[in-house]
Amino acid sequence: MPTVHFTDAEGAVRDVQGNTGDSVMETAVRNGVPGIVAECGGSLSCATCHVFVREDCLAQLPPMEDMEDEMLYGTAVDREDNSRLSCQLRLTDELELFVTTPETQV
């Protein structure tokens, strides 16, 4: 089962088991993980599902499309090299992903 480990800006960790095919954003929201707002529900319009991905996990993820790249310039906390929009990250069977949520999303 795919697992996502969410660390919030204060360092508190929440491990959530997700379903293959769901996005990291959906997994977070449905379980009420704080730090992910996701106003647009995954339609790549809001940039309030921003996460920082642990460097060694980046390679497992699908490459970024132009739209995601542009949207990342509008995040509430400035983007870093390891920034992604979690609604664009789908869980795969054996995925074990470590992400940190920013201090604020809006």
Add this chain to the structure above:
Amino acid sequence: MSTNAVEQAAPAAQAEGATPSSTPARTGLLIIGASQSGVQLAVSLRALGFDEHITLLGDEDHRPYQRPALSKEFLQGTVESESLIFRSNEYWAEHNVDLVKGEFIVRIDKNTDGSGTAHSSSGKQFPFKRLALTVGARARKLEIEGGDLDGVLYLRNADDALALKARVGDASDVVVIGGGFIGLEAASSLQKMGKNVTVLEFGPRLVGRAVGEETAQYFLQAHRSRGLDIRLSVSARRFIANDAPGERRPAVAGVELEDGTVLPAQIVLIGIGVIPNTQLAEQLGLTVDNGIVVDRFALASDGTTVAIGDCANMPNPVPGSAPGERIRLESVNNAIEHAKVAAYSLTGRREEYAGIPWFWSNQADLKLQIAGLCNGYDRTVLRRDEERGKFSVLYYRHGQVIAADCVNAPLDFMAVKNALAKGQNIPAEAAADAATPLKTITTDS
């Protein structure tokens, strides 16, 4: 928390078949309307440490879900209904929120201290200490001949979307009435699904008042070039029935226009706006005027009931807007922000609603993002990048940027949204050069 445990026991017993008239124990807060704003209110209250029991009640038989996808991804079948659900059942249980589905509240008795009892159409009673109305809006009906034919549909909730989806397979021609956001989104989705779609708009341009002239023109051309048949300044006179014998309910076969033209249609989808649900507020004697009138703290005229989201008429939340100006917004962003303000009010904090409204609409490959409100603009600046299909309009009042419509241009959208939030400006002359990133020319007003 011990009293909460007792309070929770009642609805559980009900589910196991208690008589319909059995009365659940008094809930701390009764939220009527289990959708975007009601869900956010419950979630925000828990985040603020509100520890009273919450009942989140709605008339729909579904767990609370997000509406925007109904005209887009869900209609096209690219997302499943399960991914539209806001929160898992476990979340509600863990957070001591009772989710009540399928109960329509028809009457509320209320005391001056804010407490009272809500009565549902099935005869159940829901006593509360405090009340929140998050009842949203309903589709405006088009009352013309044939309006009750099978296949004449609206799109406001999941059941509407399911009814539409169920018919799509058999239909080749669809007429969409209304060239607003919902109509255009659904029309693009249905066109993508291989249907022959015609959009009829009564007004002289698309998307009414929500966007400026340039954006309306852009969408008109963009949709027409993608093969959508859009007819402006036309109105439907009546819907024509299919005279096939043996039908349970006669089905629609076409739309007759005022000039006598008949368009074939096995589905007619009507998207001509919404009407806020104010019946309960009226019955409670609350002030109502195009929505439930609330103050900056989301409180209705009785000073205790909160009303938020699509059903509420509130002071314009944009910082610096004209004093006394009121507005009713229909958007996810507003439902969320308004709910946060109401959550503060219910926990005794006075935090005014002040924010930059924003909105999105996805139509075919056109991603529209709107920041701010363009009411009262005196100048526009256009930015077009034909090659990359980007288009933005910035709106100005007295030299200050107040809003932007951006199509496939998230960088422009984000730059304007951020500038507005920080009270900054983007000088019009410099903004006219589409090659200049707006972020680089933003000034401190």
